[in-house]
Amino acid sequence: MLLGGSISTPPASLRLRSNLYPQNAVTQSSQAAFPSAMQRKPPSYSISDEDLKSRGFLLRRTAEGLNLDQLNSVFVAVGFPRRDTAKIQVALEHTDALLWVEYEKTRRPVAFARATGDGVFNAIIWDVVVDPSFQSCGLGKAVMERLIEDLQAKGICNIALYSEPRVLGFYRPLGFVSDPDGIKGMVFIRKQRNKK
């Protein structure tokens, strides 16, 4: 995933979530999907929803209210190519789970991540971005922890992603392992020249 600039490790203090679930928690409702989904204990995040709220960051789990042009600007700010917003719309409609952070003051998205997959076995996380002006204060971690939790709540056990080399250090503390058992991520390269 592309993140502009380096992500420093957030402060070590862990705050456990309070017993109050935020309004758009999906943990409980997802269990109806398959009986095999286990009862999940309340997740504990590095930074709680309340903490984020007090700093002016609102967590959103649907694309409702997400301005795609503004999202595109964040993508561009971290080095993605600017993409057709109509295509982004299509992609979001076929996304298993997504999470974004809205900055209350400006009403703009400042962090985002989404996951695609088959809804039962596998999910891949794409487009993990934090606006460069808001990096290094735990927003990327906040988004990732919750997205993973949401996917797990749906019973999805295989969560993967493709990481640029310079942000491997961001994903490792979150629990990601590269090339486990020698499994390699591979991408189809078009217009390959015939090799002799």
Add this chain to the structure above:
Amino acid sequence: MLLIPISSSSSSSSSSSSSVLPQSFFNSTTSYSSNHHSLFLSNLSYPVPHGSRKLKTLRLRANFWESIRSGFVKNNNSTQLVEPPSIVDDEEEPLLPVEFTLVERTLQDGLIEEIIFSSGGEIDVYDLQGLCDKVGWPRRPLVKLAAALKNSYMVATLHSVMKSSSGSSGDNGEKQQEKKLIGMARATSDHAFNATIWDVLVDPEYQGQGLGKALVEKLVRALLQRDIGNISLFADSQVVDFYQNLGFEADPEGIKGMFWYPK
């Protein structure tokens, strides 16, 4: 874990390449074509290229067919390719039909076997489970298997159809045909940018003939023709070479595949 090791026939000297098709060539909206191949009852979740119903033949690069053919020579059997190999100009690659015959061969006892590729996603989940058993994969709940298939952007299958070469009069044609699932590959996608290939498997009895290569190559081509720009997968270490020969690159530009707390 994700992809089955497939023993493949010796690959041709050149790696198969795929062209970048001009985007203006395709209708990339998500509108549903009403004229798709009538053989399917499946729920197509991707747009069917408009040209597919007109296609009766499929032209492929000669070197690719060479690599397939080399695996088919058997004693006393005649193997007949449905389509003669021909060189295709990269810029004019025809739209893949949803279903077509990959290979047709006459077996010793007079039976004709056709291997049919389909990207229509018509698959019996019990057949799939049987196939997964055959390749030694751990069992997964049928309900989840069915859901995974339904939620996949594209499901490609290989079926073997056996029929007798001499038609007996008065018989119901279907009784002479035995259709067996012998391979599958599926891809999930956001329908716009990315697709990921999962669960590539070929019946062990049919391995070593280049069918796995054909399966993946056709699936990739179908995805490219639907304007999906990024096609990725995760390969067990022993099949990395297999996918490299099909045009996949491991860790491109140092980008690493990572898994969350893998078992």
